[in-house]
Amino acid sequence: MKAVVLATAEGPEHLRLVERPDPTPGPGEVLVRIKAASLNYRDLVMTRGGYGSRQRKSGLIPLSDGAGEVVALGEGISRFQVGDRVTASFFQDWISGPVNQTKINSDIGRDRDGILCELRTFRDQGLARTPDEITDLEAATLPCAGLTAWSAIAVYGKARPGQHILIQGTGGVALFALQLAKLFNAEVIMTSSSDTKLERVAALGADHLINYATDSEWGKTALKITEGEGADNIVELGGSNTLRQSLWAAKPGGLICLIGVLSGARADLLIPLIGSRNVTLQGISVGPRESLEDLIKALSASCIKPVIDTVFPIEETQAAFAHLASGKHFGKVCISL
Numbered sequence: 232m233k234a235v236v237l238a239t240a241e242g243p244e245h246l247r248l249v250e251r252p253d254p255t256p257g258p259g260e261v262l263v264r265i266k267a268a269s270l271n272y273r274d275l276v277m278t279r280g281g282y283g284s285r286q287r288k289s290g291l292i293p294l295s296d297g298a299g300e301v302v303a304l305g306e307g308i309s310r311f312q313v314g315d316r317v318t319a320s321f322f323q324d325w326i327s328g329p330v331n332q333t334k335i336n337s338d339i340g341r342d343r344d345g346i347l348c349e350l351r352t353f354r355d356q357g358l359a360r361t362p363d364e365i366t367d368l369e370a371a372t373l374p375c376a377g378l379t380a381w382s383a384i385a386v387y388g389k390a391r392p393g394q395h396i397l398i399q400g401t402g403g404v405a406l407f408a409l410q411l412a413k414l415f416n417a418e419v420i421m422t423s424s425s426d427t428k429l430e431r432v433a434a435l436g437a438d439h440l441i442n443y444a445t446d447s448e449w450g451k452t453a454l455k456i457t458e459g460e461g462a463d464n465i466v467e468l469g470g471s472n473t474l475r476q477s478l479w480a481a482k483p484g485g486l487i488c489l490i491g492v493l494s495g496a497r498a499d500l501l502i503p504l505i506g507s508r509n510v511t512l513q514g515i516s517v518g519p520r521e522s523l524e525d526l527i528k529a530l531s532a533s534c535i536k537p538v539i540d541t542v543f544p545i546e547e548t549q550a551a552f553a554h555l556a557s558g559k560h561f562g563k564v565c566i567s568l
Contacts (some may be wrong), residue, residue: 233568234348235548236290240280242523245551246293248545256305260352267371267542268297268347268436268566270555271403277341278552294566295321295339296347296369298361299337308355316361318370318527319346320520321378323357326496327521347548349568359524366427372403372563373526374535375517380407380466382518383488388464390415391538397421397462397480399469401428403563406538408466409435414533420462431561443476450479461485469560483508490515496510526544538562 232253238245256262259475274294299310311317312538317377339345361370383404384390394417398408401423404451404506412419413436423429433440439456443449461482467474467489477487488510529535540562543551548566555564 232349233545234292235545237278237293240278241277241551242555243278245261245447246278246548246552248548251348255353256303256352258306259308260305261301261308261311261317261355262350262352262359262423263319263358264300264302264345264350265297265299265348265568266367266469267299267369267568268294269550270294270566271296272555274340275555277440277553278435292344292346292348293340294345294347294443295319296371297375298367302350310355311358313404316500317358317371318361319353319374320357320359321517322519323354324521327519328357330516334519336523337348347545347566357520359520359527362527362531365527368539368565370527370568371565372539374523376403376563377537378408378518378523378526379404379515381412382515383464383466383490384408384411384415385525386518386522387488387513387515388486390417390464392416393418394450394463395460395482396464396466396472397459397477398466399473401425401432401561402468405466405468406435406562409437410416410535414529414535416522420456421553422449423521430563434535440530448476453480457482464488466490478508481508481510486512486513486553488513488515502515540564542567
C-alpha cells in the first residue's frame with residue numbers, strides 16, 4: 232500500500248511517499264481503505280517537531296482525520312460489515328463520558344500512526360458510521376475541526392436562538408463553528424484580518440464582521456454590537472494575543488472556549504476581570520466518538536456542507552502542507568487517496 236511517512240520532524244518537506252505491506256485486521260479490528268483525509272494545523276505543528284515529535288522515531292504516518300470503507304473484518308466484529316463507510320475518531324479510546332489521560336493519549340497521527348495511507352486497521356470502537364448524505368471528503372473534515380467546533384457550540388456552549396457567539400478567524404474550526412451556530416439560530420460575530428475572507432463568511436451567514444487588523448480594540452466593538460451585554464460564547468482560536476480582547480467581549484457569566492494558540496501559547500490572564508465577570512474558561516480538546524456521531528447526525532439532517540478549499544492527491548502531500556502553511560486557504564485542505 233502507499234503511505235506517507237515523516238522521515239524527520241523538521242518540517243513537512245521531510246514527508247515521503249513510500250510502499251508498506253498491506254495490514255491485516257486482528258481480533259476486534261477492522262481494516263479500512265482510506266478514501267480521503269484532511270489536514271489540521273496540528274498536523275503542521277507535528278511535522279515541525281511539536282507535540283514531542285522530535286523524540287519520536289522516523290517513519291510515523293501523519294494525520295488524524297480520514298474516512299473510507301471497511302474492506303475486511305477481524306474476529307469478533309459485530310458493529311460493522313464489509314462495505315460500510317466509516318469515519319475515524321480522533322481519540323480512539325474516548326468513546327463517551329468525561330475525558331481522562333488514557334483517552335487523551337489515544338489520539339492518532341502523533342505517537343501512533345495516523346491515516347495518510349491507503350489501508351489502516353482500527354479497533355471497531357474507534358470508528359463512526361458515515362451516512363449516504365455525507366461524502367468521504369466531507370466526512371474526512373469532521374474528526375478534529377468539525378468535532379472541536381461541535382464541542383464548543385453544541386456541547387459546552389449549548390447554543391440556542393438569539394445567543395451571541397463570537398468566533399475568531401476563518402480556519403477550519405471557525406467555519407464549522409459559524410455553520411453550526413447558524414444551525415442553532417444564534418447571532419454570530421466573526422473576526423478576521425482579511426476583508427476578503429470576512430465577505431466570504433458573511434455569505435455563509437455571519438451577522439457581524441470585525442477586521443481586527445484595523446480594529447485593535449475589537450473586544451469593545453463586540454460589546455457595542457451586543458448593546459453592552461457581551462457575547463454568550465467566544466470561540467477563542469487566537470491564543471495569547473487575543474485572549475485579553477475576548478475577556479472584554481465576553482458577557483458576565485459567559486463562556487470562552489479555549490482552542491487555538493495561533494498567536495502564541497502564553498498569556499497574562501486578567502484574573503480580576505475573569506473573576507468579577509464570572510467568565511468560564513473552557514478548554515476544548517476535540518471530543519469523544521459519541522459526539523462525533525451526534526455531529527454526523529446533525530449534518531446529515533441539515534443542509535450544511537463542510538467548506539473545502541483544495542483537494543490534493545496523496546502524491547502531492549508536501550504541496551498540501553505548504554498550502555495550509557501559507558494561510559491562503561479558506562476552508563479545509565484535503566487529500567484524496
